[in-house]
Amino acid sequence: MGVAAASETYGWPLIALVVVILPQVLVPARMREGPPVAVPAIEAAVVLILLAVAAKPGPVPRAARPLVLTLVAVLIVANTGAAVRLVALVLRSTPEGETPPTVTQLLVTAVTLLATNIVxxxxxxxxxDGGGPDARRVGAAPYPDFQFPQTDNEGLAPPDWQPRFPDHLYLAFTNVVAFSPTDTLPLTHRAKGLMAIQSMISLAVLVVVLSRVINILPP
Incomplete structure (x- = not known):
């Protein structure tokens, strides 16, 4: 690649994280099941790190990316654990004297989990993807992890086009609702594995919760 593209802003990732954190903090506990307090706490830590990275002039420090990756991985594990607890709650028999979860609790919890899953x-x-936003900007990685239509077909985008966070967020969204890639293809084993894990989480939440909600709702 001849000329490096402009540095990518961290604004959209910050906005997406804040949008996900707010319902987890503001929605009363009686209206939802989980996620645990650790989930919004980890998300807040990622926001602070991204704010520090975005505020620092010059190139992104190399130490920032592994830290962000670690926190995001922990957040995914925590959200997956919350999804497992939700599925277990729906499938188990409600003990005598205990109030079963309501439709509102199930729907609010499912939406919160799926939104966190997407972000x-x-x-x-x-x-x-391709070593991260800064590696993609200078063409440091030899191969990408995802094949976007703009990189495979001439005339759809400028020659130096590179995917940015909204493109990857849309990829995560379509993988949740379609359980498979749509216009963007995973190329590496790690990309395929991560997409499979994301699809399994969303499938478990949607199938189990929706089936329970249908049973609860009056005919």
């Missing part, structure tokens, strides 16, 4: 995996795809 966290979008952040992960953004950070690993």
């Amino acid at each position: 966290t995996f979008g952040l992960l795809y953004w950070q690993i």
Whole structure:
């Protein structure tokens, strides 16, 4: 690549994380099941790191990317654990004297988990694809992890086009709702594995929760 593209802003990742954190903090606990307090706490830590990276002039420090990747990985594990607990709650028999979860609790919890799933995996795809945003900018990585239509077909974008966070966030969104890639293809084993994990999480939440909600709702 002849000329390096402009540095990517961290504004969109920050906005996406804040949008996900707010319902987890503001929605009363009686209206949802989980996620645990650790999930929004980890998200807040990622926001602070991204703010520090965005505020620092010059190139992004090399130490920032592994730290962000680690925090995002922990966040994905925590959200996956919350999804497992939700599925277990829906499948188990409600003990006598205990109030079963309501439709509102199930729907709010499912939406929160799926939104966190989309944002966290979008952040992960953004950070690993081609070595991350700064590696993609200078063409440091020999091969990308995802094949976007703009990189495969001439005339759809400028010659120096590179995917940015909204592209990876959309990829994560379509993988949740379609359980498969749509216009963007995973090329590496790690990309395929991560997309499979994300799809399994969303499938478990959607199938189990929606089936329970349908059973609860009056005919």
